[in-house]
Amino acid sequence: MFGINGGELIVLLVVALVIVGPERLPHYAEQLAQLVKSVRRFAKGAQAQMREELGPEFDDIDWQKLDPRQYDPRRIVRDALSDVWDDDPAPKKNSGAHAASAPRATPPRASAATGVDLQKKGAAAPAAAPYDEDAT
Template identity: 45%
Template sequence: MGGGLFNVNGAELVVILLVVALVVGPDRLPEYARQLAKFVRAAREQVTKVRDRVDEEVHAELGDVDWKALDPRQYDPRRIVREALLDDPAPATRRAGAGVAAGAAGAAAARVTVPAAQAPLVAGELAPFDDEAT
């Protein structure tokens, strides 16, 4: 019985009930018990109505969300990187570093699209430089 809302154990509850019975008196005790039971029933009904309303509104807002797919424990960084690297690029583009020796971090970080018509640099030729770039 103890450990509930008010942390009252069984012995304390018996003492409280005896004090209430003495203060209220045996004549009015059944009426107060009925009123308490009616109040508890009404409170439960209100809580149930509120819970149902919240469930309806949340379901209407979120629709059919697949919560299992959004669970962060489902994400495996190795699988995500592997799938990103094995993804076929569009035909008019190629991956950055496909023809050049690129570091693993650069290849895994992001896919950069380069126009297919760009010719490779000739030995000794400087790379294009944009002096207005940051």
């Protein structure tokens, strides 16, 4: 609890006893007990309100899954990507990764040497470079 072992807890209790004194200690212990009881009542009331508002869905919630100690970013990304890959249809034969990553040939707008717009002059745009899927 809070990273305190048994020996440190005893030392803290002895220091608290010395600081508070034996006259006021029962009063503070009673206040601490009342605080713990009120926190428990508040938590039970919040749980009852959630159960009432959510109805039967409250019992279906997997509370272990919502535990922040279970957070693993690698698992979350892996699960998200596996959902995406499972939803995609099988890739077509000609639309593999090579075709998607192949650069598209776009005709040049201007000549680098002259700055003249090749499309306005009616010059033919250069043909796209051949792409062979079997060669790569």
